[in-house]
Amino acid sequence: METEPGIKAPSExxxxxxxxxxxxxxxxxxxxxxxxxxxxxxxxxxxxVRKRLTPRVELVEDLMQEILLAAWQSLPKFRGDAxxxxxxxxxxxxxxxxxxxxxxxxxxxxxxGGSPVDPAVEPLLDxxxxxxxxxxxxxxxxxxxxxxxxxxxIWRYRDEKSVREMAELxxxxxxxxERLLARARExxxxxxxHAQS
Amino acid sequence: xxxxxxxxxxQTLLADDEESWRPAPPSLKARLYSALIRQQQETGPLASxxxxxxxxxxxxxxxxxxxxxxxxxAAKSPFFCTACHSRVLAEHFDxxxxxxxxxxxxxxxx
Numbered sequence: 001m002e003t004e005p006g007i008k009a010p011s012e013x014x015x016x017x018x019x020x021x022x023x024x025x026x027x028x029x030x031x032x033x034x035x036x037x038x039x040x041x042x043x044x045x046x047x048x049v050r051k052r053l054t055p056r057v058e059l060v061e062d063l064m065q066e067i068l069l070a071a072w073q074s075l076p077k078f079r080g081d082a083x084x085x086x087x088x089x090x091x092x093x094x095x096x097x098x099x100x101x102x103x104x105x106x107x108x109x110x111x112x113g114g115s116p117v118d119p120a121v122e123p124l125l126d127x128x129x130x131x132x133x134x135x136x137x138x139x140x141x142x143x144x145x146x147x148x149x150x151x152x153x154i155w156r157y158r159d160e161k162s163v164r165e166m167a168e169l170x171x172x173x174x175x176x177x178e179r180l181l182a183r184a185r186e187x188x189x190x191x192x193x194h195a196q197s
Numbered sequence: 198x199x200x201x202x203x204x205x206x207x208q209t210l211l212a213d214d215e216e217s218w219r220p221a222p223p224s225l226k227a228r229l230y231s232a233l234i235r236q237q238q239e240t241g242p243l244a245s246x247x248x249x250x251x252x253x254x255x256x257x258x259x260x261x262x263x264x265x266x267x268x269x270x271a272a273k274s275p276f277f278c279t280a281c282h283s284r285v286l287a288e289h290f291d292x293x294x295x296x297x298x299x300x301x302x303x304x305x306x307x
Contacts, residue, residue, distance in 0.1 A: 025252050029237045030244045031276065032254035035301035038230045046221035051213060061225060065232050072233060138210050157204070157211040178198060185199070185207070 014040070019084040027075050038068065041088045048089055052096045052154055055143035063099065067092045093159070097169065100155050104170035107148035107180075137195070144191045149184035156181055226305040227287035234276050242274040255299040278302070 014022065022040070025033030045067055046060065053059050071088050078087055142150050155161045161169075167177040199207070221229075237243060246256055246264040256264055259281060263273055278284045278301065286293035287302035295303055 028244050028248065029241070030249050030252055030254070031234060031278075032249040032256070032301065033252065034233055034237065035230055035304055036254075038226055038233060039304060042226045042229060043220040046225070047219050050219055061228065064221070064225070065229060068229055068233055069236050072236065142211070153207075153211060157207045158213065160208065163198075 014084070016080055016083075020080055023075055023078050023084065026072065037072075041068070041071070041085055044085050044089060045092050048092050049096060051139075052158070053099070054139065054150065054154075056147065059099075063095060067095050070095065097159075100151050101169045101171075103151055104148060104155075104166070104172065104180075137192070141188055141191045141195065144195075145184065145187050148180065149187050152177070152180050152184045153188065223291045223293075223305045224288055227284070227302050230301060230305070231278075231284065231288060234278075238276060242271065243276060245270040245273040247273060257300040257303075258297055260299075 022033055022037060026037045042064070045064055049063050049067070050057060050060050053063065067088070071091050074091065078084065082090070142153065145153075152166070155166055156163070163174055163177050163181065166172075167174045170177070172180075234243070246260055247270055250256060250264060260277060263277060266273070281300075283293070283295040283297075283300050283302050286295055287305060292306065293302070295306075297303065
């Protein structure tokens with residue numbers, strides 16, 4: 001099954017013939033099949049989108065609606081090479097990328113200033129990773145950062161985009177993107193330490 | 198630029214984890230379903246309830262009344278849930294007090 005980096009799909013899947021049947025019925029505008037389709041994909045899409053829009057969770061519903069409508073419009077192109085859920089998550093990824101691109105284009109990111117500050121981070125990160133509730137706390141820390149920093153960190157480290165891709169997609173230079181990431185990491189560390197003290 | 202090892206550690210720290218899996222709230226599913234149906238209607242009528250039944254789906258008691266009515270297939274195409282209180286309740290509450298079988302909005306509760 002095709003998977004997106006960092007996405008955990010729920011374990012229950014449909015056999016491929018049932019997926020094709022569901023797709024055909026949704027395309028014929030069978031309302032019952034459409035309800036089944038929403039039930040089938042909403043949880044995965046919600047979990048994916050929510051973790052990428054944090055802390056702007058008020059935007060989740062609009063983006064989910066956009067994703068499901070785009071999925072329905074693209075269903076005639078569904079070939080069954082990947083599972084239906086993975087295929088829809090691919091659409092979700094494109095839509096969240098669009099959102100990141102728009103937001104980072106609008107963000108005031110410059111190349112100005114001194115060298116990006118990245119102090120000896122390895123020992124710090126080792127400590128972060130050792131923490132029992134490290135990821136939960138990481139999520140809370142992300143929520144405290146300015147939006148551009150949160151988006152940059154999630155795009156880079158959760159979605160595993162390269163700095164070059166991020167720069168190209170958001171219309172910024174690589175240097176500006178590196179500076180943004182360095183400031184984002186620094187702010188993350190400060191917030192993390194602040195919460196600990 | 199951070200070292201590849203540091204990048205890897207950041208990836209581990211910020212990765213998705215199964216524990217934070219959050220299913221969509223039932224009321225959100227209900228609103229998404231209504232929105233998708235509205236979108237489908239913009240491109241023409243929905244499939245008749247007869248088609249849904251032929252496809253192997255069950256219909257709720259209100260849909261059944263429409264489905265067995267001696268009217269044309271076209272008359273069985275509108276989205277009758279628009280006028281049903283269960284839709285309104287389901288779009289606003291995650292555990293709406295609607296219980297009858299085969300209502301699509303009840304399906305989202307579970």
